[in-house]
Amino acid sequence: xxxxxxxxxxxxxxxxxxxxxxxxxxxxxxxxxxxxxxxxxxxxxxxxxxxxxxxxxxxxxxxxxxxxxxxxxxxxxxxxx
Numbered sequence: 001x002x003x004x005x006x007x008x009x010x011x012x013x014x015x016x017x018x019x020x021x022x023x024x025x026x027x028x029x030x031x032x033x034x035x036x037x038x039x040x041x042x043x044x045x046x047x048x049x050x051x052x053x054x055x056x057x058x059x060x061x062x063x064x065x066x067x068x069x070x071x072x073x074x075x076x077x078x079x080x081x
Contacts, residue, residue: 050056057076064072 061069061072
């Protein structure tokens with residue numbers, strides 16, 4: 001009887017461990033994603049290149065609220081220097 005309880009507990013523990021859900025972080029990924037940031041290094045470099053294009057800036061200007069547009073234009077002029 002003692003061995004049956006131990007085997008039952010081991011089986012339940014193994015079953016619960018295999019069916020555990022992944023923990024999602026606040027950034028939208030899982031803990032495994034954050035442990036392997038090197039996997040996303042190429043994608044991040046491509047996104048950085050897109051961010052510095054004229055098309056990106058024009059699109060951003062269309063979506064910015066009116067009170068932020070002059071500030072953005074001023075910063076873009078300073079960034080070109």
